[in-house]
Amino acid sequence: MPLVEEIRRQFPILHRQVRKGVPLVYLDSAATSQKPLQVIETMQRFYQLMNANIHRGVHTLAEEATAAYEKARDKVASFIGATSSNEVIYTRNTTEAINLVANSWGRKFLHPGDVIILTEMEHHSNLVPWQMLASEKGLRLEFIPVREDFLLDLDAYRQLLDLRPKLVAFTHMSNVLGTINPAKEIIRLAHEVGALTLVDGAQSVPHFPVNVQDLDADFVAFSAHKMCGPTGIGILYGKQEILDKMPPFLGGGDMIKKVYLRDFVPNSLPHKFEAGTPAIAEAIGLGAAVDFLQEVGMDWIHTHEQEITAYALERLSEVPGLKFFGPEVRYKGGVISFTMQGVHPHDVAQILDREGIAVRAGHHCAMPLHDKFHIPATTRASFYLYSSKEEVDKLVAGLEKVLSLFG
Known part of the structure; x- marks a missing residue:
């Protein structure tokens, strides 16, 4: 079983100081994770030794780049x-992947x-594309409510x-509440x-085992x-029989077999x-990240994140004036969002930054969820995998x- 100290040694950024004498405490992995040397060096090797465009060339560099x-x-x-692997489509990010489904599958079907x-509890990335499509095509959007215990109301879902x-x-998994939803059900x-x-799956695939066949998901x-x-x-990810029926999302090179003046x-x-031309180095870097995560073990x-989260909730409960937003530990991942009585979340985050502690403050691209709980923002x-109890x-x-600063 890997130790956190051994894992942390593989992340150079975790050993820097954000200002003189103030070491970094990185607690913003829901926004973006840090990168191990294995990923950084893999991308560097690509640019140093095999940089070329893919799928089109027959020279050595092109063939090596395509293979990688x-x-x-x-x-x-x-x-x-x-x-x-035909079911795995490279996109720029989760947001583009959802937009691809909305604009290709949604527009056609x-x-x-x-x-x-x-x-x-959706992130804006899984709200706005559907709002745009609904406005264009006259669709009806309905929402599974979030209960007071921060879990989805599945009885209401069954009625919907x-x-x-x-x-x-x-x-x-909610990027605000940390709620892990019963996806299979x-x-x-x-x-x-x-x-x-x-x-x-932006907050789930990186943090615990996700098997698309076991879930029987159509898109992830x-x-x-x-x-x-x-x-x-x-x-x-999309089931092949569904992807086969969907029209292309973007037009241009590499997405065609044959192009005529008036058709393709x-x-x-x-x-x-x-x-x-895709993000070639980034795709290869993603492959290295997958290797790294599998070596550590999903x-x-x-398990590590649940232990850290439980410890953090226990320690944070000692701080007066905090209100937490999220379910019990057994239903959540490694995210804790909270408010502090009398202090704006942005002020909390700014003061913590002086101590080298990186957290996120705001609505976390989930404004409707914050509106539901009648708050403008939270600190998160x-x-x-590299987080430690010492950081907590x-x-x-x-x-x-x-x-102490705000009395």
Whole structure:
């Protein structure tokens, strides 16, 4: 079993000082994770030794780059349990992956009056694309409520299914509450009424084992930068029989088999959805990140995060005036959002930054969820495989300093 100290040694940024004598305490992994040397060096080697465009060239560099790019796709497919690498589409991020589904599948298969079910805890990335499509096509959006215990109201969901939705799209884990939703049950119930499902896996795939076949999800979207990989690349998983029926999302190079002056023939999967020169180095870096996570072990990562979260909640409860937003530890991942009585979340985050502690303050791209609880913003501490109990202790000490400053 890997020790946190051994893991932390592989992340150079965790050993820097944010100002003289103030070491970094990074508690913002829900926004983006830090990168291990294994990923950094893999991308550097690509640029040093094999930088070339892919799929088009027959020279050595092009063939090496293409092989590394597609090998990374194979790694991702294996990591999430896809039946084929053809079901793994490279995108820029989770947001683009969801927009791809909305603009390709949604535009072709949804019609005025059709129902899409979402939840009240969605990130804007899984709200706005559907709002835009609903406005364009006259669709109806319905929402699974969040209960007072910060879990989804599945009884209300079952009632909403009587509307015979065409799609149920939901976050696997809330980036604000940390709530881990019962994805397998939500998907099963959706399929019983003939709906497709889209899972926002941005906060789940990096943190605990996710097998798309076991879930029986139709689409899953996630980002490399939240799972120790680089920014600028994400993944859309889709069942092949569904992706085959969807039209291309973007037009240009590499997504075609044949182009005429007035028409074109799209490429086969997965290239049909990957127009233009892609993020080659980033894809290869994602492959290295997958290797790293598998070496550590996804089960270990999940267990470690739960232990850190439980410890953090216990320690933070010692700080007067904090109000927490999220369910019991057994239902949540490594995210703790809170408010401090009498102090704005941005002030909390700014003072913590003076102590070298990086947290996030704001609505976390989930404004409707904050509106539900009648608050403009929260402060969020989020953990990952490299987070330590010592960092939690520093967070508590920092919050006590906030209290002392604000009386």
